[in-house]
Amino acid sequence: MIEVKNLSIQTSKGVVLLDHVEFTLPPGVCTGLTGASGSGKTTLLKALMGVSDGDVSINSGQILLDGEDLLKKPEKVRRDLCGTTLGFIPQNPMTAFNLHVPVGTQMSETFRKRLRLDKNAARKLSVDVLQKVNLLDTDRVYRSYPGQLSGGMLQRATMAILIGLSPRYIFADEPTSALDEENKAYLIQVLMRMKQQAAILFVSHDDAAIRTLCDDLLVMQSGTIVEYGATVDLFAAPHKEWTKEFVRLAMAEEGGGWTWQKSKSEM
Ligand SMILES: Nc1ncnc2c1ncn2[C@@H]1O[C@H](COP(=O)(O)OP(=O)(O)OP(=O)(O)O)[C@@H](O)[C@H]1O
Ligand SMILES: [Mg+2]
Numbered sequence: 018m019i020e021v022k023n024l025s026i027q028t029s030k031g032v033v034l035l036d037h038v039e040f041t042l043p044p045g046v047c048t049g050l051t052g053a054s055g056s057g058k059t060t061l062l063k064a065l066m067g068v069s070d071g072d073v074s075i076n077s078g079q080i081l082l083d084g085e086d087l088l089k090k091p092e093k094v095r096r097d098l099c100g101t102t103l104g105f106i107p108q109n110p111m112t113a114f115n116l117h118v119p120v121g122t123q124m125s126e127t128f129r130k131r132l133r134l135d136k137n138a139a140r141k142l143s144v145d146v147l148q149k150v151n152l153l154d155t156d157r158v159y160r161s162y163p164g165q166l167s168g169g170m171l172q173r174a175t176m177a178i179l180i181g182l183s184p185r186y187i188f189a190d191e192p193t194s195a196l197d198e199e200n201k202a203y204l205i206q207v208l209m210r211m212k213q214q215a216a217i218l219f220v221s222h223d224d225a226a227i228r229t230l231c232d233d234l235l236v237m238q239s240g241t242i243v244e245y246g247a248t249v250d251l252f253a254a255p256h257k258e259w260t261k262e263f264v265r266l267a268m269a270e271e272g273g274g275w276t277w278q279k280s281k282s283e284m
Pocket of ligand 1: 028052053054055056057058059060061071072073
């Protein structure tokens with residue numbers, strides 16, 4: 018389990034980015050994280066992964082992984098956790114790949130390094146997981162450079178790496194925002210399956226994805242968690258103005274994306 022306690026982060030100029038943030042990520046649970054642009058969601062994910070920008074510092078708090086504070090671990094230990102224990106799904110899958118190396122080579126290298134597999138086993142695992150995410154033209158995908166694949170295909174390749182590494186924690190930063198409906202539905206389906214063995218933190222503005230996937234929901238505002246509870250409860254009774262508007266728009270969308278209003282002549 019991951020427990021974030023009293024986490025505060027500020028920039029070198031003293032601007033507070035996260036203010037006494039607290040929540041837990043138990044196994045088998047997907048927790049959504051939403052809130053206005055600039056409220057601190059990505060800052061929080063970076064802190065969890067241990068890849069915070071150089072000019073921000075953690076002022077107080079703990080990030081406990083099974084009771085041990087990650088903030089007290091040496092950088093190398095934290096780096097080794099990335100991928101195998103802590104998995105990340107980026108908003109733009111292009112940023113996850115080196116553009117000058119074929120996708121398959123990058124996958125195999127990742128599996129060799131992270132899972133200590135030999136060359137053949139790593140290649141076999143790459144092919145297996147590409148097939149699992151329905152990239153059935155596997156040889157072509159394996160040999161392609163990132164720029165030769167569509168955004169949806171690349172995001173599937175990211176998911177394939179995640180399935181291969183099978184991390185216990187998955188942090189996803191708006192992973193559906195660049196995807197078409199089919200790839201979005203597919204990614205949510207894969208995460209639903211992975212939720213059985215992992216704890217997921219799912220940053221999103223997509224109310225439908227949140228309601229499908231997330232058991233709990235955190236709402237962030239100016240670096241503070243302003244709402245935290247079961248997703249169904251928050252949607253039924255939002256407290257803060259931002260959450261009320263988010264829920265109102267979600268309900269309007271459910272009705273077809275518009276609300277019918279009588280014109281003056283009909284009244
Ligand atoms: N290294 C940094 N130095 C100074 N300010 C920073 C730094 N990193 C982030 N910030 C600021 O912290 C705030 C939170 O940024 P963050 O990227 O976490 O927001 P977000 O909630 O992920 O937004 P979005 O929904 O647009 O992705 C912003 O005001 C941003 O400008
Ligand atoms: Mg962000």
